[in-house]
Amino acid sequence: MQPILEIDQLEAGVQGKQILKGISLKIYPGEMHAIMGPNGSGKSTLASILAGRDGYEIIRGRVLYQGRNLLELSPEDRAREGVFLAFQYPVEIPGVNSAYFLKAALNEVRKYRGMPELDAIEFLALVKEKIKLLDLDEELLKRPVNVGFSGGEKKRNEVLQMAVLEPRLAVLDETDSGLDIDALKIVANGVNCLRKPDNAQLVITHYQRLLDHIVPDKVHVLVDGRIVMSAGKELALELESKGYDWIVREAKRVN
């Protein structure tokens, strides 16, 4: 079976500083992987590179998405091809209505795939369905994108967008941070509902508690730009109790 995402020996940096130092990873359809790791280890950098943010230099390696070279696609085409990033810090876009924004996004994706665009009524019906999943107030859709949203609302809004856009590969960058216990359950439930046999998810998190609700097939530990350990979900528990130090030492010993 062809992986949805295949990262091979990826080295990358920003402004002359190398951040990713050789990352390899394969995610198959139906799988969910988690990435954990200390602050500054390069998790968001990896997510940004997958989504195509400008300003990163690829030093070595390759990234295949459904067998195609992902890095040569523009950010919008990656999105249209089904790559979705739930941002660690979703930006505010004043003046742009949330519903309008999401409808535009969905129709771009649909157009790209040769599907008919949805009109306002069809879109509203769809989004009302999805919004229930996230237990969000419909009123948020009438407000400008993320403007004045609470931290938790922003994160849930990211998952709402994901639910509407139905990506093939979703990268969630600390979507659990800043959520209260109830919101965490709601988001986790939302993400679980979006898990399908033909899509894949990559969840970046610092906390075991998220992984109580969404069970990853694999947990990778990223330290200083390298995946130093990959294992099943038990690894998350171990990290929670022991921290990262031991794993760093372990990694050094092995290398």
Add this chain to the structure above:
Amino acid sequence: MSANVPNIDQLVRSEYKYGFVSEIDTDSLPPGINEEVIREISARKGEPQFLLEWRLKAYRHWTTLKEPHWAKAVYPPIDYQAISYYAAPRSKARYSSMDEVDPELLKTFEKLGIPLSERARLAGVAVDAVMDSVSVATTFQKELEQYGIIFCSFSEAVRNHPDLVEKYLGSVVPYTDNFFASLNSAVFSDGSFCYIPKGVRCPMELSTYFRINAAKTGQFERTLIVADEGSRVSYLEGCTAPIRDENQLHAAVVELVALEGAEIKYSTVQNWYPGDREGRGGIYNFVTKRGVCKGRRSKISWTQVETGSAITWKYPSCVLLGEESVGEFYSVAVTNNRQQADTGTKMIHIGRNTRSTIVSKGISAGEGQNSYRGLVVMKKSAANARNFSQCDSLLIGDRCGAHTFPWIQVMNPTATVEHEATTSKIGEDQIFYCNQRGISRQDAVNMIVNGFCKEVFRELPMEFAVEAQKLLSVTLEGSVG
């Protein structure tokens, strides 16, 4: 990185769509200005004595004035003797029907999206089409006559309604008002005239479409709108010009008079040729627009979308004389490449309980410079008058500039003035966020800009709001930084 994010310079390639020149035989005066030229203009138009005298007074006054340079705009001195002050398509002075109009002229306006012939004219919009110095045609005149509405070229009004012209000409913008208004008063060629009788609600949009075609000429048109008691009118002007390397001067005057209970809504979609990316060519748009709310409960509302011109210098204003009268100013001004705009409004509150609202949205891209300049005056007599002003600036890229110069004078302690201002920038992170959701860079910018201008677009007549949005996106094409 390897992803092909288009860079700014590749993107800034927006074409000015209206830059063509029409092959029309033009009758023009040689360049230069003096009393002889003014007499000649007046004679060619067969004007009554009062008008010639008024022109001459304006000219003599103008010679005592200096070109103003307080605006935040930089340009080389204008040689007023190098400009031709009269250019007219050389054909019959008046047409008894549209069929007599030079087909090339009709074609020009058709190309601009303004069909004039009986068959094709725009539904629900009466159009006065002005090319260079003269009005070419006015549609729907007969239909409007049934309501007693006069809508015609200024020259026609001088011939057919000299009393109205004499009464109101210069009553809002006197010929002594300022350098460019004086010049206009001396040499103005044509423009639109509109009178709405008592109690009549004008059943359709009135509009004037201005087109500069001839080279090395200035355009000096004059518009006068009088709304009699209890009447209502919505008026729209649009303008374009060919692409030329030299700068051309456009110095217009617009006067609005609203009597008791009358309402005038004046909208502008200004798209004069802005010059090229290096700042070569383009129109100097130096315009004086003012309305007076003469009667109680009258209302004047200015809405402008300024996307064109190399330099824009205009401050559509309201003199709120009548008690409880209302003045409004809604503006979107865009400067891209080397464009400079210094625009805003004046709200002069004289009557009691007068109200005014100012909403100004400035968008700067490329190396554009955008200034809001506003004056709110509460005279001693303006008890309980209120003003609310909101000036927002949006920057696209790092090389442009936005400036705000709000002036407030309050001479009555019961008057209230509120002013809010914001400056924001379209950030790379906002664009990337949109990209990540499948929305292209250009669409992201359009979306953000349209959101920013929403409050102003809402004020435009429906069919023009859509036009304005499109125009804005063309103006900003590729201006992402």
